Amino acid sequence: MYTNKPATLLLLAVTCGLVACSSQPNYKAKDTEQLLNQHEQWQYRQQGAEHVSYLTDLVKIDGLEPIIAQALANNPSYNQMHVALKLAYAQRQVTAASQWFSVDADFNAQRSKDEGTQYSSSLGVSWEADVWQKNADSVSAQDMTIVSSQADYQGARDTLVASVMRTYLNIILRQNLLNIEQQRLVVLQNNEQSIIERYQFGLGDLEALDTARTSTASTRATIADYAEQIAQSKRAIEVLAGVDTLDDFSVSLTMPEVLQPLANFPEQDLSRRPDLQSAFYQIEAKRYLVDVSYKALLPSITLSASLSDLAKTPSQALLTSPVWSLLGNLSAPLFQGGALRAQVDIAKLNAEQAFWNYQDILLTAVNEVEDTLGQEQSLNTQQEQLKLALQSAQRSFSNYQSKYQQGLVDILDLLTVQQTVYDLQVQLAQLHYTLQTNRIDLGLALGLGVSS
Numbered sequence: 219m220y221t222n223k224p225a226t227l228l229l230l231a232v233t234c235g236l237v238a239c240s241s242q243p244n245y246k247a248k249d250t251e252q253l254l255n256q257h258e259q260w261q262y263r264q265q266g267a268e269h270v271s272y273l274t275d276l277v278k279i280d281g282l283e284p285i286i287a288q289a290l291a292n293n294p295s296y297n298q299m300h301v302a303l304k305l306a307y308a309q310r311q312v313t314a315a316s317q318w319f320s321v322d323a324d325f326n327a328q329r330s331k332d333e334g335t336q337y338s339s340s341l342g343v344s345w346e347a348d349v350w351q352k353n354a355d356s357v358s359a360q361d362m363t364i365v366s367s368q369a370d371y372q373g374a375r376d377t378l379v380a381s382v383m384r385t386y387l388n389i390i391l392r393q394n395l396l397n398i399e400q401q402r403l404v405v406l407q408n409n410e411q412s413i414i415e416r417y418q419f420g421l422g423d424l425e426a427l428d429t430a431r432t433s434t435a436s437t438r439a440t441i442a443d444y445a446e447q448i449a450q451s452k453r454a455i456e457v458l459a460g461v462d463t464l465d466d467f468s469v470s471l472t473m474p475e476v477l478q479p480l481a482n483f484p485e486q487d488l489s490r491r492p493d494l495q496s497a498f499y500q501i502e503a504k505r506y507l508v509d510v511s512y513k514a515l516l517p518s519i520t521l522s523a524s525l526s527d528l529a530k531t532p533s534q535a536l537l538t539s540p541v542w543s544l545l546g547n548l549s550a551p552l553f554q555g556g557a558l559r560a561q562v563d564i565a566k567l568n569a570e571q572a573f574w575n576y577q578d579i580l581l582t583a584v585n586e587v588e589d590t591l592g593q594e595q596s597l598n599t600q601q602e603q604l605k606l607a608l609q610s611a612q613r614s615f616s617n618y619q620s621k622y623q624q625g626l627v628d629i630l631d632l633l634t635v636q637q638t639v640y641d642l643q644v645q646l647a648q649l650h651y652t653l654q655t656n657r658i659d660l661g662l663a664l665g666l667g668v669s670s
Contacts, residue, residue, distance in 0.1 A: 271666075272666065272667065272668055272669050273376060273379060273380060273383075273658065273661045273662065273666050273667055273668050274286065274379065274383075274668060274669075276383075276654075276657050276658060276661055276666075277383050277387065277474055277654060277658070278474055279386065279390075279470050279474050280470055281467075281468055281469070281470060282382075282383065282386055285382055285386065285455065285459055285464065285467075286379055286382050286383075288459040288460065288461060288464070289378055289379070289382050289458050289459045289460065290375065290378065290379070291460070292459060292460025292461055293378055293458060293459065293460040294460060295374070295378070296374050296375065296378045297460075299370060299371045299374040300371060302367060302370070302371070303364075303367045303368060303370075303371045306360075306363055306364045306367040307364060309360060309363075310357070310360040310361065310363075310364055313356050313357050313359075313360045314357050314360075316346075316353045316356065316357075317348060317353045317354065317357065318345075319343055319344065319345035320343070320344050320345070321341070321342070321343050322341070322342045322343075322344075323339075323340070323341050323342075324338075324339065324340045324341075324342075325337070325338070325339045325532075326338045326339075327532070336528060337528070337531065337532050338526065338527065338528045339526070339527050340524060340525065340526040340527075341524065341525045341526075341540075342522065342523070342524040342525075343522065343523045343524070344520060344521070344522040344523075345520070345521050345522075346518060346519070346520045346521075347518075347519040347520070347521065349519060350513040350516050351513070352509075352510055352513040352514065352516075355506045355507075355509045355510045355513070356506070356507075356510050358506045359503045359504075359506035359507050359510065360503075362499045362500070362502040362503035362506065363499070363500075363503045365495075365499045366495075366496045366497075366499035366500050366503065367496075369492040369493070369495035369496035369499065370492065370496050372492040372495075372667060372668075373491075373492030373493055373496065373667075375667070375668050376492065376662060376667040376668050377662075378458065379668045380658050380659075380661075380662055381458055382455065382458050382459070383658055384655050384658060385451055385454050385455045385458060386455060386469070387473070387651055387654050387655060388451050388651070389448060389451045389452060389455070389469050390469060390470060390471070390472070390473050390651075391473065391647060391648065391650075391651040392444050392447045392448045392451060393448060393469060393471060394471070394473065394647045395444050395644055395647055395648075396441060396444040396445060396448065397471075398640055398643050398644055398647065399437055399440050399441045399444060399640075400441060401640070402437050402636075402637075402640045403434065403437045403438065403441065405636060406430060406433050406434040406437055406633075406636075407434060409430050409629065409632070409633065409636075410427065410430045410431060410434060412629075413426055413427050413430055413629055414427070426628065426629040426630060429629070429630060429633065430629065430633065433633060433637070452464075452467070473647070473650050473651065473654070474654065488583050488584070488587070488664065488665055489665070490664070490665025490666070490667065491583055491663075491664075491665040492665075492667065493579050493583070494576070494579055494580060494583060494665075497572070497575055497576040497579045497580075498576055500572045500575070500576075501569065501572045501573055501576055503572075504565070504568050504569035504571075504572045505569055507565045507568065507569070508562070508565045508566055508569050510565070511558075511561045511562040511564075511565040511566075512562055514551070514558055514561065514562075515551060515558055515559075515562070516550070517548055517549065517550035518548075518549055518550070519546070519547070519548050520546070520547040520548075520549070521544075521545070521546050521547075522544075522545045522546075522547070523542065523543065523544045523545070524542065524543050524545075525540040525541070525542050526540060526541050526542075526543075527540045527541065583663065586659070586662075586663035587660070587663045587664060589663075590656055590659045590660035590663050591660065593656050594653070594656055594657070594660060597649060597652055597653045597656060598653070600649055601646070601649050601650070601653065604642060604645055604646045604649060605646065607642055608639070608642040608643065608646060611635065611638045611639045611642055612639055614635050614638075615635045615636060615638075615639050618631060618632050618635045619632060
């Protein structure tokens with residue numbers, strides 16, 4: 219099992235720090251920016267090629283980038299996340315408004331039997347002194363929520379692009395499998411014709427014809443299945459792109475080369491992962507809300523000033539000779555049935571829940587890295603062995619084909635060897651695809667996202 223010691227030590231340090239936070243009422247944590255900036259972007263150089271800085275650098279195929287661009291512009295789920303981020307910014311403005319004074323204006327007209335019509339106007343200004351920094355903590359909590367939403371937005375971007383890449387690679391795989399089956403069908407049809415010709419020359423019987431026709435019919439069924447799978451994958455990529463039909467949609471027939479196995483790579487502490495960033499900033503937001511709930515138990519100071527006027531005409535009532543008043547108010551909650559104390563408990567529990575959510579995501583992230591690294595090593599070993607097996611099978615097929623033409627082996631032996639060759643080609647194509655998708659999963663697990 220692969221272990222990145224520096225990354226593991228950092229993750230343990232973060233975990234221990236958060237455990238210490240959860241035992242205290244204010245849930246103090248390390249400076250968020252300092253923690254999340256302590257990482258070095260994963261870059262891997264392969265034989266003098268460009269640095270791998272983003273997820274899209276892992277798969278280089280002509281025609282993929284325009285589809286990714288369309289998906290980022292039109293995908294409904296991704297655009298919902300964009301709207302959610304805008305809502306977080308709007309909510310922050312609402313919260314920040316509580317730090318400012320408020321101004322209200324009023325103008326009334328009243329008609330009575332004795333006094334006739336009277337007009338009144340007033341202008342009031344009020345401001346709550348944030349002596350305990352309660353409003354400032356509310357704004358800070360909203361700031362942390364915005365950063366968390368930004369991380370969620372980046373995570374949705376990474377996931378969408380990864381899905382487009384996987385689907386595109388799947389189309390290439392199915393097309394390659396279809397080509398293999400079509401080649402197999404041509405050979406099987408030639409075998410049928412060969413059996414008939416040999417029978418006509420008295421060199422065999424027709425008993426093997428049924429076996430050959432069985433293989434031919436089975437291959438035709440497989441071809442039909444692959445053709446439908448290609449159509450379904452194309453429809454799936456159109457859904458990801460958020461369009462009914464992709465214009466000038468063409469698929470490469472060649473699966474891109476996989477980068478060499480990642481035996482070693484620069485230090486990486488997973489802090490680039492958007493889900494970890496989002497969960498960590500949620501802890502920070504909940505910590506501020508705990509402080510807000512405690513400060514709601516403290517007295518508050520409010521200052522207000524007002525101007526008012528009463529007149530017989532609207533023009534005279536527009537504060538021509540106003541009466542002014544100034545009021546300072548000090549209030550403190552004494553008894554509300556335990557509601558404020560319950561709000562403190564709720565805020566603390568929400569902060570603790572955010573902490574355990576971070577722990578869950580952290581463990582999942584470490585497990586994903588180890589799984590994908592282990593899978594990559596296993597897949598590379600399988601690929602090497604399958605290539606050797608295919609080379610042996612191809613040599614065996616050449617030998618059996620020569621012997622069959624000489625009448626030294628029957629058609630069943632030849633068909634068996636032929637099927638083995640094509641089956642190994644299918645397995646190798648599927649393995650190549652799995653290597654590519656696993657590399658994408660590894661990039662996501664390490665936080666190798668998409669440029670924003």
